[in-house]
Amino acid sequence: MGLESITQTTAPASATDALTASTTRRRRVPIPTLSHLGLSATTSVGLGIVAFWVAMALLAPLISPYPPNATDVIAVSHPEPSAPHWLGTDQLGRDILSRILWGARRVLTVAPIAVLSAAIVGTFLGLYAGYFRGAIDLVISRIADIMLSFPVIILYMIVLTLFGSSAINIILVIAITKAPIIARIVRGLTLELREREYVAAAKMRGESALYIMLVEILPNARGPLIVDMCLRMGYTTITIGVLGFLGIGLPPPDPDWGGMVKDTYGMMSVWPHMSLIPCAAISSLVVGFNLLAIGLRERALRD
Amino acid sequence: MARFLLKHLLFLCITLAVVSFLVFMLTELTPGDVARKYLGAYATQEQVDLLSKRMGLDRPVLVRYVEYVGKILSGDLGTSTRFRVPVKDIIFDRLENTGLLALVSFLLIVPLSMALGIIAGMREGSLLDRFILLLSAVLASVPEFAIGVFLASIFVVTLRWLPGTATLRSGGGWSIAAQMALPVAVIVLFDLGYVVSMVRASMVDVMRQPYIRTAILKGMSFRQVVVGHAMRNAMINPVTIILLQINYLVTGVVVVESVFAYPGFGRMMLEASLYKDIALIEAGALVSVFIAVTTQILGDLAYMLLDPRIRS
Secondary structure, eight states, rough: OHHHHHHHOOOOGGHHHHHHHHHHHHHTTHHHHHHHSSSSSHHHHHHHHHHHHHHHHHHHHHSSSSSSBBGGGGGGGGGOSSSSTTTTTTTSSSSSSHHHHHHHHHHHHHHHHEEEEEHHHHHHHHHHHHOOOHHHHHOOOOOOHHHHHSSSSHHHHHHHHHOOOOHHHHHHHHHHHHHHHHHHHHHHHHHHHSSHHHHHHHHHHOOOOOHHHIIIIIIGGGHHHHHHHHHHHHHHHHHHHHHHTTTTTSSSSOOOHHHHHHHGGGGGTTOOOHHHHHHHHHHHHHHHHHHHHHHHHHHHHHH | OOHHHHHHHHHHHHHHHHHHHHHHHHHHHSSSOOOHHHOOSSOOOHHHHHHHHHTTTTSSSHHHHHHHHHHHHHTTBBBBBOOSSSHHHHHHHHHHHHHHHHHHHHHHHHHHHHHHHHHHHHTTSSSHHHEEEEEEEHHHOOHHHHHHHHHHHIIISSOOHHHHHHSSSSGGGOOOOHHHHHHHHHHHHHHHHHHHHHHHHHHHHHHHHHHHHHHHTTTHHHHHHIIIIIIIHTHHHHHHHHHHHHHHHHHHTTHHHHHHHHOOOOHHHHHHHHHHHHHHHHHHHHHEEEEEEEEHHHHHHHHHHHHHHHHO
16 A cells, blocks of 8 residues: 555556456455455355255265156256256256256265375375485476376376276276375475474474474475365366266266266257256366365465 | 586486386286287287287397387387377377367467466456356366366357367368367357466465555555556466466367367377277377476576566
8 A cells, every 4th residue: 555655646647447447356345354254255156056965975975866867768858957857867867956966976976985095195205205205206207298298188098998987996096196296396395394393393303204204394385275176176076077077987877067067068059957967066166166175275374 | 508408307317207107107007908909809819919929028028128128219100009090190190180170279278277267367346256256166166077168059050150079171062160069169168267366366475565555555546456467477377377377288188189080189198098008198198298207497587587586
């Protein structure tokens, strides 16, 4: 604020510019006051969307009106949304609402397992590389370089068609490709944190390296890691959807959002709801994760 | 400079060697041998054995890998088992198509992302900034196939302005430009979100620097400060990221190509993988890694040329 008042007095030519700058600044005030409650608008909306889908996933067996793979023969000729099928049915007469709910359950099982395994392996490798440096650091960093440069979607296609696409294989291939990248982030954080006084103090006390890494360094690196996990949950949801759309995702007949789009995309001109609904579902879930990540990052920067 | 190039070329060679070895081993060691993948599930064991012998597949893996590398180095990429023609006849056609898609998209992404990123980042926290930030977050969240479905439901199904497929053939009476419109739109929208947020972050960072405050205190107008001082420096970091998008545009657009049946490189790789067309998979993997590492080197090079602190 002080800056603008100076510009106004010293430079009359730029007064209009400075004035507009200061008015936009003032208009911004209501947004931060909302965030003083603890959660910013971005965080709450993101959290709300994610919580909604988690609840749907948990409650799927209780609230879904039909079994996910049950076909309604009569509905095949009239698949549009109707009283018995709120979101309509797909090309085989399966209830789309039930398949969306069970699909949420599936993606919210596979994605967190994949992200968590990548995070656990990556965190250990990164802590080790950053704390001990040396040859292991070099090896991990080079592998991360190669992984980052390799177009992962092509790697997924090759690996999943050769080994077959099952939930386990999808989790493994995501964890293996993402762990080195997470390791690189953790390594960077560790390099910085290992120079802190409390690490030196722990070393003086004679604590083991494992203790220092897990109790002294890791908790202090948690902020950026949580933001990264949120972003990565979003990306992984997209990845699982994309694999499903390409026909190499979670195996049918159980519902998978990407697979639902793949099966019905050709019928877009007649029954657009069959592919629009799963597209809306996956997009909203990823928007939720990304808003949550943005909100958490802003909060971390403010503190 | 020479040292920089040498170091990166060495990395390129090592990466290519590692990837060629991994892909070769992957196709060798997975269930079902090469001759079986070639002949399909209904061939008799006798046929498989005969072909294995003729292709020299009964010799040790390592010997064959060395032979394979020798062939690649002499420019022979092998023969596609699915199309029964040399791999290079297929792969470069497809790369050309994808190149066209990538070029048009790239030419749109660069100016759009720079403009939006700078406008958002020059006044951090302003309403316009919040709006652009939110918009880019939402755009980056929608998977490409979903953007494709949303756009197709509007422009193909409802308005009937554009074709739903982009096979690049004149069938259906649609011009090439009309066919390319939706694939390009999907790529630009999906990629824009990420690039805008990167440009914005860099701009925000620059606007916080002391020399910007000095320029304002000196009495320069806000426009002069942004155009004359901030923009150039704010471009240093994003240039690397923008160049890395070439990598995504060439090898990552498999989804867009699948949505619109576009005869590009990504879809070729998907089909090669689905049909276990091993020579095509191996060559395609090498080409994509080559493109990926080369764009990375270009990115580093651009960074070095733009940032005077690193150049010395």
